[in-house]
Amino acid sequence: YLQHALSIVVVGASGDLAKKKTFPALLDLYRHDFLPKSVTICGYSRSKMSDEDLRTKIKPYLVKKDAAPDPVVEKFLGRVYYRSGGYGSVEAMSKMVADLEVWEGQTGDASLIVDPESKTVKHGHRAANRVYYFAIPPNVFLDTAASIKQVGLSATGFTRLVVEKPFGHDYDSALKLTDDLGAHFDESYVYRIDHYLGKEMTQNLLVLRFSNTMFEPIWNRDSVQSVTFTFKENFGTEGRGGYFDRYGIIRDVIQNHLMQVFTLIAMEQPIRVSGSGSADYVRDAKVAVLKAIEPVRAENVVLGQYLGSDDGTQPGYKDDAGVPDDSNTPTFATCVLFVKNRRWDGVPFIFKAGKALNETKAEVRVQFKDVPSGSFLFDDKPLPRNELVMKLKPEESIYFKTNVKAPGLANKPIQSELDLSYGERYPSLYNPDAYTRLVLEVLRGKQATFVRSDELLESWKIFTPVLNLIDAGEIPPLPYKFGTRGPEESDELIEKMGYTYNKNY
Ligand code: BG6
Secondary structure, eight states, X not given: OTXXXXXXXXXXXXXXXXXXXXXXXXXXXXXXXXXXTTOEEEEEESSOOOHHHHHHHHHHHHSOTTOOOOHHHHHHHHTEEEEEOOTTOHHHHHHHHHHHHHHHHHTSOGGGOBOTTTOOBOTTOOOEEEEEEXXXXXXXXXXXXXXXHHHTOOSSSOEEEEEOSOOXXXXXXXXXXXXXXXXXXXXXXXXXXXXXXXXXXXXXXXXXXHSOTTTGGGSSTTTEEEEEEEEEOSSOOTTOHHHHHHHHHIXXXXXXXXXXXXXXXXXXXXXXXXXXXXXXXXXXXXXXXXXTBOOOOGGGEEEEEEEOOTTSOSOOGGGSTTOOTTOOOOSEEEEEEEBOSTTTTTOEEEEEEESSBSOOEEEEEEEEOOOTTHHHHTTTOOOOOOEEEEEEESSOEEEEEEEEEOSSXXXXXXXXXXXXXXXXXXXXXXXXXXXXXXXXXXXXXXXXXXXXXXXXXXXXXHXXXXXXXXXXXXXXXXXXXXXXXXXXXXXXXXXXXXXOOOTTO
């Protein structure tokens, strides 16, 4: 396929996601020669605009403020076009496709297409691959898919659809969405993006777990006390309140992003993690562990909703436009899951996520059990537990909290870290954004880092019963102030699960 022309259609080109994530990821790939210089990028949405209007609209997202003129950005924008039309309009879509064909033909070598019947070269067209990136709300997914099916498939190369969350609102709606999309396109066409799968540390989890001998023997209920997945942001919904209020923090980040990280931590070893067949091997392993989870129980959930900060400088959730005054939507949640299998039975998997907290970070913390008779060994002082911490953001790092002798004359343990901070160890590493990595995986046809439909449905099954209770107002969120650690009840639940903060050392 490498010699084919490539068209990338960004459906929903005038929306926020396209401007903030899709176009910058495409520029990054273009800059690093992962896209052919002749690529066609065509924005498509309902608003009427010229090619130039779209270029002007997206440019501020491609260049840093006050940066020197960048010839790569100009060249890239020269590859960007725009066509408008309804998402379900076969007429508008086929007009766009006619233009794609022209651009694809213009940019290529006409001798590449061989008519399979006559074995003669068909001139005037070049074989083309097409990617449709759906940066659109789910209510127009299906209309778009139907019109692409009717007029937008490439006759000579691949056609791939990249679909963004939200993939449904609960189990039933996700099932309907996958079934309806499946009626137009089977799974091999569909790349459901969860950008957490594109993060450096998430991708590293497979390598860390399965390419070292030391982790496997301790990666189970005998050694692990608990695993905590934390997602914190020190900003609120900031104008996204209208969207957020329909979803809440569990749907926004736990059911999707954190569960993806969870599956990689908790699944069994896939037969292969890269190369032939890996897309299904990896996703089969993920589905298997999801199936072993009991739906979340209400008593294992603490919810919160933020109020304005004490000094009045930061607004409360309900001050965000689009959030109703009587909203019960959680902006914070801690919930605990249990995996019913031989490896993990009884080990709490704790998920904690919130907006408007005291810091911004995402991490996984595997806490190991107490050293047997540890406190007897050292002056009746409890030994801190070992912890393996994998930080996904803001910076990537992995460290292992280990007890070592305090240097000097006293024979007492202190906790230190075996520390791998990526920024220090790999200062000149090209560490692209998650979207950049994932769009490249789409072009490479690697589906392992995308969410398969059965995986999606299994993870909805785990959360749907408790989400129903939340939506019915039966688990009201507790108030917490902007800039704090969230409701104290969350710490109480985590402590009840046996997690200990290493306060003594
Ligand atoms: C998005 C959520 O999917 O992920 C946002 O809708 C959240 O609410 C974002 O802020 C977090 O992504 P990242 O890459 O900044 O951790």
